Amino acid sequence: xxxxxxxxxxxxxxxxxVRNKRTGAxxxxxxxxxxxxxxxxxxxxxxxxxxxxxxxxLSDLRDKAMKKFGLEEVTIIxxxxxxxxxxxxVLIAVSSGHRKEAFDxxxxxxxxxxxxxPLWKKEILEDGEVWVEGGH
Numbered sequence: 001x002x003x004x005x006x007x008x009x010x011x012x013x014x015x016x017x018v019r020n021k022r023t024g025a026x027x028x029x030x031x032x033x034x035x036x037x038x039x040x041x042x043x044x045x046x047x048x049x050x051x052x053x054x055x056x057x058l059s060d061l062r063d064k065a066m067k068k069f070g071l072e073e074v075t076i077i078x079x080x081x082x083x084x085x086x087x088x089x090v091l092i093a094v095s096s097g098h099r100k101e102a103f104d105x106x107x108x109x110x111x112x113x114x115x116x117x118p119l120w121k122k123e124i125l126e127d128g129e130v131w132v133e134g135g136h
Contacts, residue, residue: 027102035085069105
């Protein structure tokens with residue numbers, strides 16, 4: 001599943017969906033809004049995306065990772081909209097026959113997501129606002 005949405009997600013539900021009888025390992029990465037960044041208090045975060053293009057890029061990344069690491073299933077969910085400290089931002093869940101491929105695949109996906117997916121992040125601080133380079 002690939003999804004860009006304003007809605008929160010259930011990690012448990014996604015984990016049930018990425019497992020099958022061949023699965024030997026499931027690795028997840030959940031990105032969460034921090035309360036503080038570089039000593040600055042974050043009140044909110046605004047995530048924006050070009051949804052159609054973001055979902056296409058995420059789908060392409062999923063396909064590359066599945067081929068490169070021999071993954072069985074991949075789910076990527078990225079939230080947009082107004083988020084508060086403690087809110088989920090992104091979920092990457094991968095399953096494979098073995099743990100190394102699952103860990104490597106998950107790391108590859110979050111690293112590449114930050115490089116190529118058209119997402120933008122603005123932090124609303126106590127003393128102003130700042131767009132974060134790279135959107136992540």
